[in-house]
Amino acid sequence: MSPRVSHLDNEQCRQCTSFADYMKENKKRLVEEQDRRKGQGVCDAEGAVGSRRPDCPLDKDELGQKSWGLLHTIAAKYPKKPNDSDKQDIKTFFNVFAKLYPCSHCAEGLREDLKEHPIRTNNQDELSQWLCEIHNRVNLKIGKPAFDCSKVHERWRDGWKDGSCD
Ligand SMILES: Cc1cc2nc3c(=O)[nH]c(=O)nc-3n(C[C@H](O)[C@H](O)[C@H](O)COP(=O)(O)OP(=O)(O)OC[C@H]3O[C@@H](n4cnc5c(N)ncnc54)[C@H](O)[C@@H]3O)c2cc1C
Known part of the structure; x- marks a missing residue:
């Protein structure tokens, strides 16, 4: 039955x-x-x-992806020879970003990281490398592979050397 x-x-x-x-x-x-x-x-x-x-509405990962895109692109467009005002603006931007980022534990992590690894603003390359290292520390924390920072300009500024972004 x-x-x-x-x-x-x-x-x-x-x-x-x-x-x-x-x-x-x-x-x-x-x-x-x-x-x-x-x-x-x-x-x-x-x-x-x-x-x-x-x-x-964005979830944490979508927000992260889009935010990293904005941050790396801002770094990619940062002047090669910044003046004092450029330097101050980018410092202020990251400090405010780390206060307002709408994922509270992510923002807290970023604020801690900014204290331990102060922003490097002397030129575009320096800023992009600094940000790449910040991003890699987040990658490490959440179990994602590290990105090769020697390729950060190809990824975010110039496009890949093989021409696939042309
Ligand atoms: C400031 C900040 C803090 C965050 N903190 C946390 C957290 O504490 N916990 C959590 O779970 N999530 C956090 N996130 C979200 C997390 O980092 C990812 O965005 C999310 O997990 C989606 O990951 P993804 O694999 O799509 O690629 P993402 O990590 O979002 O990366 C997007 C693209 O950036 C490129 N990329 C990857 N690494 C680097 C690098 N080092 N330098 C340059 N380019 C790179 C790759 O092409 C990748 O596809 C945070 C995001 C931000 C912006």
Whole structure:
């Protein structure tokens, strides 16, 4: 005899279908729900029902990716021969960024790092290397591979030497 479901909270159970039929029906409903939510572009956590549409609020990793993009690009555009005002501006920027970054434990980590490894503002190359090292310390902390900082200008300023960004 097939096992019976004991819940009485839906039509399936009330009809006393077999457990296998009940599970089959449940799966069907799950797929229908997924399709419905996909159609609506429901914003779910990764792996949950439905697909995540591209214009949802940023999660920690998306925020990180986009923020690193901004930071490395700012460093890539920093003057080769900065004046005092350029130097002051970039220092202020990183200090304020580390206060406002909207992932509190990330921001706290950055503030600590800035204390231990003060910003190097003498020229564009120096700033980019400094930032690459900061990023690598975060990579290390969260178990990601280190980036080769000798390639930081190819990645963020000039494009790869093989011409793949041209
Ligand atoms: C200031 C800051 C602090 C953060 N702190 C934390 C934290 O404490 N915990 C946490 O879980 N997440 C933190 N994050 C997020 C985390 O760093 C990643 O952004 C996130 O995990 C997504 O990683 P990703 O693999 O997509 O690549 P990302 O690390 O976001 O990198 C984006 C791209 O940058 C390039 N890149 C990688 N490393 C370097 C480097 N060293 N120099 C130059 N370019 C590089 C690569 O091409 C990579 O694809 C932080 C982000 C920021 C901006």
